Amino acid sequence: MELHLYNTLTRRKELFRPIRDGEVRMYHCGPTVYQRPHIGNYRAFLFADLLRRVLELADLKVTQIMNLTDVGHLVDDAEEGDDKLEAQARKDKLDPWQIVETVTEQFFIDMEALNVKRADAYPRATDHIPEMVAMVETLIDKQHAYRVGDNVYFDVHSFPAYGRLSGNRIEDLEAGARLEVNDEKKHPADFALWKSDEHHLMKWDTVFGPHGFPGWHIECSAMSRKFLGDHFDIHTGGEDNVFPHHECEIAQSESVLNGPFVNLWMHTKFLQVDGGKMGKSLGNAYTLDDLSERGYSALDYRFLMMRGSYRTSLNFTWEALKGAAEARRNLNDFRSRLLGESGAEGGVALDAIAADSAVAKARQAFRDALADDLNTSESLAALFMLRNAYVHGKLSASEYPAALTLLDEADGVFGFLDAVESGGLSDQEVDQLIQERGEARAAKDFARADTIRDKLSAANITLEDTPDGVKWFRG
């Protein structure tokens, strides 16, 4: 399975070739844990999960790292504003370390609800101060950075490729930026590697002075290097990370390493709400709880995200979420119906089935679409077409086990199917109850018939009264 993935750096789709055969190392910019992430934040993390699962589908061994930013991410501009965490701490009159714990815990609860696979590690910035300091020292030694008092800045003119990722030119940045209030930098576009502020709550005593804390960008450079090595395959983030964050990471890391840092940069477009921007001040920055209050599960949201391209901004509306929830239910039912057919057990070797069978064709379409820069929309369409073939009776019973296996394979990527619950009744018991209900109905004892139906329903059994008799499945 050959994957073609879009690289922000080269602005085109490229054939993906791992640095080490059969192995992929990737790093994701994770949340800044100062308040609970909203559903827009989770779009980027769901993308990271999708990417990991597709790489695994392509038989690659994935090492996946997602950082937690718990210091240094400033509210205002990178040099003068408050630290996001500290600002929240002051607002809530809480210790910033306490906020980190609370939000991190909530983050993992949300991620689990979204059926996101655990990364290999979630390093925290505050646990890697020594690595960052070492890197900053190297940058100073190599004259890519300079000290002004207890502060350290990166000299963007020392790195000729600065601006390549984002398409920005240093001159334009200077021209476009608002008035620069920090006059201790040599150039306005220079960015902070290390800052000092005695009023900061989270601060460290280092070679640079007693009250220091790291710049936001150096955190990811230091942590990705520690966990993935100097040169690794993929780095992802939201589109807002392209500049300045990732641009700065490249400058720092490549200046330290004298070599390539990341081969493939991938970025998720933002989620919009009702055609416009999502923001806390607009009151439309929903959390998973907001969705839950309206009766939607985290998996419904996950499925909605899977229906669109990660490279196009996706418009969140309640109607769209409802549509996704219904569509997801239909695929769930498809699986349930296949399971309900006698003999459909799954576990079929899909590579071995006849290439001209409906299932093989669907599988090919499903995989080809994903291999084309994660075209989930088209990939899911292949599954719905298989469902249509089944509904229209164009799928022979002998193909059901393979169809079921394909659904399982697809669920391995999309992660949207509900767990099948036995409901505590065996097939024999269900058949027995359905027969009793049939007798009740024949005798026009509808009260009894409905009681039985309710009992089955409570055990997660769905009944359908069709012209061909009663059908049932679990789910």
Added chain:
RNA sequence: GCCGGCAUAGCCAAGUGGUAAGGCAACGGAUUGCAAAUCCGUCACCCCCAGUUCGAGUCUGGGUGCCGGCUCCA
């Protein structure tokens, strides 16, 4: 203001030169003790204007709108 991206039916969305995937909703019908579910059928000239081409949603130019970066944000 400067730089970049996007614009497809009521909603979400795929599609990069050859005559509009898929899903949801809606509508008509079938079935039904009721309800649900299910089944059959219907449903787009692709933001506007101009151009290139035998042929354009797909390319070019100009508008308009939205989004992103320059400024905290996935």
